[in-house]
Amino acid sequence: QVQLVQSGAEVKKPGASVKVSCKALGYIFTSHNMHWVRQAPGQGPEWMGIINPSGGSTSYTQKLQGRVIMTRDTSTSTVFMELSSLTSEDTAVYYCARREAERGDFDYWGQGSLVIVSS
Amino acid sequence: DIQMTQSPSSLSVSVGDRVTISCRASQDIRNDLGWYQQKPGKAPKRLISAASSLQTGVPTRFSGSGSGTEFILTISSLQPEDSATYYCLQHNTYPPTFGQGTKVEIK
Numbered sequence: 001q002v003q004l005v006q007s008g009a010e011v012k013k014p015g016a017s018v019k020v021s022c023k024a025l026g027y028i029f030t031s032h033n034m035h036w037v038r039q040a041p042g043q044g045p046e047w048m049g050i051i052n053p054s055g056g057s058t059s060y061t062q063k064l065q066g067r068v069i070m071t072r073d074t075s076t077s078t079v080f081m082e083l084s085s086l087t088s089e090d091t092a093v094y095y096c097a098r099r100e101a102e103r104g105d106f107d108y109w110g111q112g113s114l115v116i117v118s119s
Numbered sequence: 120d121i122q123m124t125q126s127p128s129s130l131s132v133s134v135g136d137r138v139t140i141s142c143r144a145s146q147d148i149r150n151d152l153g154w155y156q157q158k159p160g161k162a163p164k165r166l167i168s169a170a171s172s173l174q175t176g177v178p179t180r181f182s183g184s185g186s187g188t189e190f191i192l193t194i195s196s197l198q199p200e201d202s203a204t205y206y207c208l209q210h211n212t213y214p215p216t217f218g219q220g221t222k223v224e225i226k
Contacts, residue, residue: 035215044206045163047215061214095162103169105153105210109162 002026004096004110011116017084020113022096029077030054033099035106036070036081038092050099051079086117121145121209125218133226138194140221142185142207150186151211156203157220163206167192199225 003025010018022034036048049060051070058070064083072079079096094113097106122145132138142152150170155163165174167183170190180195194201202225207218 044220045208045217047217059213097162100168103153103172103210104151105165105168105208105215106155106163107165107168109164112162 002098002108004098004108006094006096006110006113009114009116011118012086014087014117014119016086016117017082018086018090018115019080019082020094020096020115022079022081022110024053024077024079024098027098029072029074032101034070034072034079035097035099036068037095037097037106039095039112040089040092043092045095048081048094053077053079083115086115088117091115091117120214121148121212121216123207123209123216123218125207125221127221128219129222129224131224131226132197134197134199136197138197138201138223140192140205140207140223142190142192142218144188144190144209146212147187148209148211151209152183152185152190153208153210154181154183154192155206155208156201157206158203166205194223197223197225201225 005023007021030053035050037045039045051058053072069082096110098108100107124143126141152170154167157163171183182193184191204220204222
């Protein structure tokens with residue numbers, strides 16, 4: 001069955017970077033694009049960007065342009081999201097979510113990775 | 120960006136009640152809308168895609184309707200396990216955008 005398994009929680013200082021991983025299991029990794037979504041405490045989800053695991057092409061939200069990089073490793077069926085120049089406003093749970101090929105929305109989600117930014 | 124306006128923001132209802140949640144898009148998104156249920160500490164779970172297509176395994180008391188700019192999620196007879204926050208998501212135009220959420224509590 002399809003599973004997206006994410007890396008664990010991180011605590012970072014302001015100005016640092018964080019890299020979150022998402023390992024895809026149970027399907028052909030290169031057949032589905034992967035979204036990244038984050039959710040700040042008590043807030044709704046916010047889309048961050050998308051990566052095509054086949055060719056590696058990406059598209060990011062304007063808000064995070066220049067601070068976010070999404071990459072993939074096809075040998076391990078893993079996608080990565082790196083966010084730099086962290087501030088307290090980046091404290092959130094970060095999710096990867098698979099793009100369904102037919103409908104285009106988000107069918108499977110990872111369990112989430114909590115990132116806390118605190119001095 | 121397309122704005123998704125969801126209402127109400129919260130509601131308190133009794134077991135067995137009918138619940139309707141509305142989502143309005145700021146422009147035509149055809150039927151490119153999904154509904155998601157999120158429980159505390161968990162990832163969102165897709166209930167409905169393409170505005171009205173129920174996902175496998177989701178109870179039939181959940182239904183979705185609408186197209187264009189107006190969409191409705193209905194829970195025909197609320198059960199205790201339906202206590203959660205519900206979000207709509209449009210994926211017609213990038214960036215995908217979520218509604219603000221509707222928190223459903225059991226009286």
